Amino acid sequence: MSLIGEDYFHYPHRRKGLDHDRFDRRYLRDLPKVDWPDGQRLKIWLTVHFEHFPMDMPSKPFVAPGGMDRPYPSVWDFSTRDYGNRVGIFRLFKVLDKHGVRATAAMNSEVAERYPYLLQEILRRNWEIAAAGTDMGRLYHGELDRETEEAMVSESLETLRRLSGQAVTGWHSPAHSQSASTPDIVAERGGKYLADWINDDMPYAFRTRAGEVTQLPLSWDLSDHKILFSQNMPIVDYEYQLDAAFDALELESRTRGARILSMSLSPWIIAQPSRIKALDRLLGRFLSVEGVGLATGEELRQSWLEMQG
């Protein structure tokens, strides 16, 4: 008898379109050739991750990339990541201030609670605060029960709204990990854009139980985390890939319409002394090109909706 039953030959979603109903099928190249509403062609969306990796973080159902790697208590892992919130970020602020970058701060709410001074430094720069859960140890995933997940989303959004005074309309799930309900729970609590799916270079409409929200293209493959930490590449390979991505998207923005280059940065990774100058070079080069500008997540969302008419 076969271990494979007849149902293995049933394909319930084998038809035109996707095999779920969160969003419509779209080819990027079919977008109309239009610029951003302010006339720019390419927007750099710079996202800085403010992360807290608890030393006692659970290993189930999986550990977020960058999570504790060595036996408990791994002071090495913990303090290496916490370095970003005390040293790295201030090195990063200098470079971003120099280039006039207003970034999106994708924050674990616990970072805002633990480091009020850091939060004020972010707020006085008028950066956008987006919610990135509570901490890197509490993930959104398919084995969570609904009530627990709702409480986690509420805690993150409410804490960040209270401490920042901002509307906090953006949501990024730690490790880009959602349960089947995360988008609904976030939208029900006033989330207007999500930045978890990595299947596009431009925004698209995403259906939730609380209406449509916008999914924004926060890069993972091109993040400092993936390239410099997960893939262990030297900074020269990061710089090469960012340059290549910029060239490809800048060209596409001329020939096919508005584009976004997502620079997804973690201060404990990109702001190491040996790496920070590369970021300075990249921003200097990118922002000197005519038609290239900066935007936060919420600005991108609003511009995108405006372009949809």
Next chain:
Amino acid sequence: MMRMREPFSYDYAPYQNRPKITWPNGARVAFWVAPNIEYYEFAPPPSPTRSVWYRPEPDVINYSMRDYGNRVGFHRMADVMAKYGVRGSVSLNVAVCDHYPEIIERCCELEWELFSHGIYNTRYLYNMTEDQQREIIRDSRETIKRASGQDLDGWLSPAISNGETTQDLLAEEGIKYTLDLFHDDQPMPVKTRSPSRLVSVPYMMECNDVPVLNFKNISPKNYLQIIKDHFDQLYEEGEESGTVMCVPLHPYLIGQPHRLNILDEALKYVTSHDKVWLATGREIAAWFEANHYDQFVDWMKPFNAEVAK
């Protein structure tokens, strides 16, 4: 259950003093590009042999990473290939014909070959009976015929999940060439229980973007160097007897803006050589079958004769 000690799909053949392979127009290398156009299911049925996704479902980051290929990467990759006059031989999860028919239309416009890489990349041949595998082959043949008018000539098992007798079944079902074997840099006769001939065509994992970029974390710049070095060696050896070079691609990786230039540079390099046959998998298999298959079978006999006790 009895396990086989080897695949029993091929005989020994030393890489020296082989019959000379002569490609059309005196080319030294038959160069072919095999884009894998795939569909990974959001909620696939479980497999008794391997877990399908890496995280609890929904595995948003891994599903959406692959979906990028169909939404964004495919057209970019196809544009670069068309620029250099390189046709693709598509390793196709045939359900793409249903989900994303416009992709198949473009492949046909570009005169690309379609061959089967199973129904979905989340449905494996593992644990299937022979009849069940025949059903997958039959479905592939009919779907490709319906979508493109092409005959199904080539095969790469979905997620390389072959069974013990898959190669026998391929021959019995009239498939002309297989890519499941990684034993050679030239086409080879495949041993099966069928009188029909089956040719193995080199499909090079060393130059495949998934193992190189994803599993081994090699930088795009070094990937380009691998392709150039691989080609240089095979071009040199091809003076003595024709070789094959394959670049297997995945649009979700190579179609990323930070990697697209690698494909452009690689194809620019290869097509700048004059003794290159820009072929498809089907053309390479057919040429070998018509001109060299018998020579190779005869020549190989002494190496595989029973050693006298």
